[in-house]
Amino acid sequence: MNCSGLLVLATALLLAKSTLANDWDSYPVPTDPGPGMEWQLLPISDDFNYETDSAEFHRRWKHGLLQQTGGTIAADDNVSTHRGKLKLLSSPGPVATKIYAGGIYSKEQFEYPVFFEIMVKNNRLPNVSSVKLLNERKHKEVKIYEAIGSDRRGESWNATRLHLAHGLNSPGGFFQPEGPNTWHLHPDGGKWSDSYNRVGIFWRDPWTIEYYVNGELIETASGESMIDPRGLTDGTGLNGIMTLVIVTENKDYRVNEGNIPTEAELLDPEKNAMRIDWIRAYKPVDSNSLGSQ
Numbered sequence: 001m002n003c004s005g006l007l008v009l010a011t012a013l014l015l016a017k018s019t020l021a022n023d024w025d026s027y028p029v030p031t032d033p034g035p036g037m038e039w040q041l042l043p044i045s046d047d048f049n050y051e052t053d054s055a056e057f058h059r060r061w062k063h064g065l066l067q068q069t070g071g072t073i074a075a076d077d078n079v080s081t082h083r084g085k086l087k088l089l090s091s092p093g094p095v096a097t098k099i100y101a102g103g104i105y106s107k108e109q110f111e112y113p114v115f116f117e118i119m120v121k122n123n124r125l126p127n128v129s130s131v132k133l134l135n136e137r138k139h140k141e142v143k144i145y146e147a148i149g150s151d152r153r154g155e156s157w158n159a160t161r162l163h164l165a166h167g168l169n170s171p172g173g174f175f176q177p178e179g180p181n182t183w184h185l186h187p188d189g190g191k192w193s194d195s196y197n198r199v200g201i202f203w204r205d206p207w208t209i210e211y212y213v214n215g216e217l218i219e220t221a222s223g224e225s226m227i228d229p230r231g232l233t234d235g236t237g238l239n240g241i242m243t244l245v246i247v248t249e250n251k252d253y254r255v256n257e258g259n260i261p262t263e264a265e266l267l268d269p270e271k272n273a274m275r276i277d278w279i280r281a282y283k284p285v286d287s288n289s290l291g292s293q
Contacts, residue, residue: 023047023278030215033284042281044108049084065103071250078102086276088248092263103247117200118279122149122193124271126259128251133242141167149193159191164211170232206237248274
């Protein structure tokens with residue numbers, strides 16, 4: 001092969017390599033999968049480098065909120081991708097207390113052990129934006145990311161904190177952990193709407209959730225006293241198959257508090273969109289089985 005041919009081949013190989021690269025490749029998974037295990041990337045992992053009407057989107061996602069709230073109406077048109085980022089828009093609804101909002105959920109379902117991480121920038125609205133795992137009966141929830149982006153005066157406490165929690169809802173009652181450990185101050189004291197941040201969890205087993213921000217372990221919820229102190233799961237903890245949900249919502253409790261986005265806020269392109277650069281998920285698998293594939 002002559003020099004020209006070698007140059008063409010080398011260029012083709014370089015382009016193929018860059019095409020296969022993922023947006024998250026420069027960020028190592030911040031936790032170990034365990035002795036004799038390796039991380040296996042799951043198909044839900046997505047860098048959103050496509051249009052939302054593409055087969056690539058529909059291979060992974062469905063439109064909708066999955067869990068409806070009184071102040072939010074799902075709007076497919078409020079979901080889009082722009083410059084390789086997922087954009088969930090909020091817009092004025094039919095009445096002042098309701099909004100139209102974008103939301104998607106996964107076709108694939110998951111169970112522990114599994115690691116999720118997202119690169120996310122919140123909107124600047126009094127909405128609650130979240131990425132979470134939700135079971136079919138909607139009575140077990142694992143929050144990967146939950147934050148309020150409002151830049152209104154008097155809401156700086158909310159805007160600078162990330163909510164680290166899970167939820168249990170059964171005929172016996174409701175439980176969500178409370179206290180200072182369930183709120184994480186932004187690393188530089190800023191707002192979660194100021195910049196993109198990596199936020200993730202390792203759902204290790206029914207009684208252990210590890211929370212990570214920008215590659216650092218910041219909190220671990222473990223044991224019955226932290227996961228299910230009221231016995232609402234009959235000793236099963238956070239088990240079962242769950243769906244991944246990405247939403248921004250006008251939550252009922254926020255509406256009841258009077259924290260409702262105004263029409264001006266909802267029409268402001270500097271405020272009205274939650275953005276996700278990428279999301280990745282890994283399953284720990286036996287090193288030998290991974291190597292044999």
